[in-house]
Amino acid sequence: MENCSGVRQFVLLGLSNAPEVNASLFVIFTLIYVVNVLGNLGMIVLIFWDSHLHTPMYFFLSHLSLVDLGYSSAVPPKAMAGxxxxxxxxxxxxxxxxxxxxxxxxxxxxxxxxLMAYDRYAAVCKPLHYTTTMTKSVSAQLAIGSYICGFMNSVFHIGDIFSLSFGTSNMVHHFFCDVPAVMALSCSDKHVSEVVLVLMSSFNIFCALLVILVSYLSIFITILKMPSTKGFQKALSTCTSHLAAVSIFYGTVIFMYLQPSSSHSMDTDKMASVFYTMVIPMLNPVVYSLRNKEVKKAFKKVFKKAKLSTRLEL
Structure with a gap:
């Protein structure tokens, strides 16, 4: 503790020190961020605009786009400025x-x-009760609950990490203030904080994964019992885009946060974090727009309406 001092600022070492590499990264990150913002904002506006998309599934999807926009905007702007x-x-x-x-x-x-997995379970496995189970008020309460859990979890982690003392070194071996990278700078005994990080992350991830796995297990059992091939394909098509988003998100999260600090390689973490903070938020609207027929129809309506209005103006 005698080597600890009050740290007033950190230095983000970033991905590279080579100017030519940084210039290329700036262009790539800027393009990804622009696509990310346009894609997620477009998804939110599209769901709000098309009355056919005013269902619980797309209500949750609009919030997913909003959240993607939020956490991706917390990291790339500072990284691009650097x-x-x-x-x-x-x-x-x-x-x-x-x-x-x-x-x-x-x-x-x-x-x-x-929540989106549970919504698909209710739609496929309990179709007769779906409208009474997933009402607007229930959907809103579930969404609000997820925000409360998210922000409470963040308050807990920030309070825990920034209660630690930091040493003379303020060099963060990352391009943003990620939890493991900042925690590594502490000169306090951080064993308890590391255990808490793994336990809290494990609890959040596996609680959500349990709901997803149980929901999809029930969905697949129900789908296999369907006599109609058309019904089978329709039920499966409503789940594929969500499954793709789940696989991408949890694969990266588990790799990043559910391993002991001794196994962390900062260079590997940086590469994974680029994917996690920039690419995944960009992929979600792309995955849902390409794999979902209703979203495609809504996009076509928008383009037709825009094309028609352009012709009328001319």
Missing amino acids: LLTGDKVISYSACATQMFFFVAFATVENYLLA
Whole structure:
């Protein structure tokens, strides 16, 4: 503890020190971020605009897009500014704020994916009771609950991590204030904090995964019992896009946060984090727009209406 000092700012070492590599990364990150913002905002507007998409499934999907927009916007702007200007310094409070919103929105997404799986279970396995089970008020309460869980989890983690003392080194071996990277700088005994991180992350992930696995097990059993091939294909098509999003999200999360600190390689974590903070939020609207027939129909309606209005103006 005698080597501990008050840290007022951190230095994000980023992905590379080579200027030519940073220039290329800036262009790539900017393109990904623009696609991310346009894709998620477009999905939110589309669901709001088309009355056919005013169902619990698309209600949750609109919140998934909102959350993707939130936690992706907590990281890339600062990373892109650092690549462009070379300024890698981030204040103590800004680091805590970035980590807070990143953890909060990522946790909310975790629970939203579970809610979407439960919604598909109710639609496929209990179709006669679906309208009474998944009402607007129930859907809203479940969504609010996921936000409460996400932000409470973030408050807990931020309080735990930033109660630690930090040493003379303030060099964060990452391009943003991720939990393991900041925790590694502490000169306090962080064994308890590491255990708490793994336990809390495991609880959040496996609670959501349990709901998803039980829901899809029930769905597949129901699908296999369907006599109609058309009904089988329709039920399966409503689940494939969600399954793709679940696989991408949880595969990366488990790799990042459910391993002991001794197994962490900062370089590997950085590469995984690029995928996690930038690519996944961009992929979700792409996956749902390509794999979902109702979303495709809504997009076609928008384009037809835009094309018609353009012709009328001409």
